[in-house]
Amino acid sequence: xKISIDIKKRLRSADYVADDALATALQLALDLGRPLxxxxxxxxxxxxxxxxxxxxxxxxxxxxxxxxGLDASAAIYEWNYQRQxxxxxxxxxxxxxxxxxxxxxxxxxxxxxxxLLKAIRQEKSPVLLIDEIDRADEEFEAYLLEILSDFQVxxxxxxxxxxxxxxxxxxxxxxxxxxSDALRRRCLYFYVDFPNLEREVEIITxxxxxxxxxxxxxxxxxxxxxxxxxxxKTPGVAETLDWAAALVGLKIKSLTGDLETIQSTLICLLxxxxxxxxxxxxxxxxxxxKAA
Numbered sequence: 653x654k655i656s657i658d659i660k661k662r663l664r665s666a667d668y669v670a671d672d673a674l675a676t677a678l679q680l681a682l683d684l685g686r687p688l689x690x691x692x693x694x695x696x697x698x699x700x701x702x703x704x705x706x707x708x709x710x711x712x713x714x715x716x717x718x719x720x721g722l723d724a725s726a727a728i729y730e731w732n733y734q735r736q737x738x739x740x741x742x743x744x745x746x747x748x749x750x751x752x753x754x755x756x757x758x759x760x761x762x763x764x765x766x767x768l769l770k771a772i773r774q775e776k777s778p779v780l781l782i783d784e785i786d787r788a789d790e791e792f793e794a795y796l797l798e799i800l801s802d803f804q805v806x807x808x809x810x811x812x813x814x815x816x817x818x819x820x821x822x823x824x825x826x827x828x829x830x831x832s833d834a835l836r837r838r839c840l841y842f843y844v845d846f847p848n849l850e851r852e853v854e855i856i857t858x859x860x861x862x863x864x865x866x867x868x869x870x871x872x873x874x875x876x877x878x879x880x881x882x883x884x885k886t887p888g889v890a891e892t893l894d895w896a897a898a899l900v901g902l903k904i905k906s907l908t909g910d911l912e913t914i915q916s917t918l919i920c921l922l923x924x925x926x927x928x929x930x931x932x933x934x935x936x937x938x939x940x941x942k943a944a
Contacts, residue, residue: 668704687821692844695888698824702781716767718788758809772815780819873943895920907940
């Protein structure tokens, strides 16, 4: 697919292995100037997409981590109240009217830019990552839609602050709640799944120095099979890389070798007590046999 070749190469130069579909989605988002909503299970690498894109297009990454109760003051802007109070105190001995003091303390000198305002005031378009938007509530989505539609922020004391540049916007969602139709309509959409075997092997070989090709393939096969088990927390790509690095550090050449040591390293992949108990040595041996 010609449209994705350039961005794929640039992402690879940033050590991110994207398939054709994801590369095309990113290329369209850049070409059309539209936000891209990445949805998928936790651990599939959605956040890494934004980081890699920022590296690929050689620009800043500005990240807004969403959470329950997130409001405009934390996401867009707020006033530096401590500096304002100090300035008011210092002005007590000056011959200034209350209007002059008010105009001064509500100037840009006292404005704290939070991620959304900061993103539209960059000289060069940054990548704006709005991470885990599904953790924020619908009221915050309304704030967000205004910015994504007009790329401007209204500060009552200063007026409307228009964008210096239009950011490349990436939103991620783990699907913990349904997003509004208005937000979905505003964005291009891509579902990020766990990588297939071939792509995960390439990710491992690129990100884990000195790993042998056959070992990278065994690790990927093991993890692919592990994800089919009934787990509370399915291991993502980051966990795969941690495990690969641990095995290389322990100089393990094959998953069918020291099964006791391999079993002890599963803490890199499994993140709950229930999952650790469910993957018994017998289960691990069976998965290692399939991976060999």
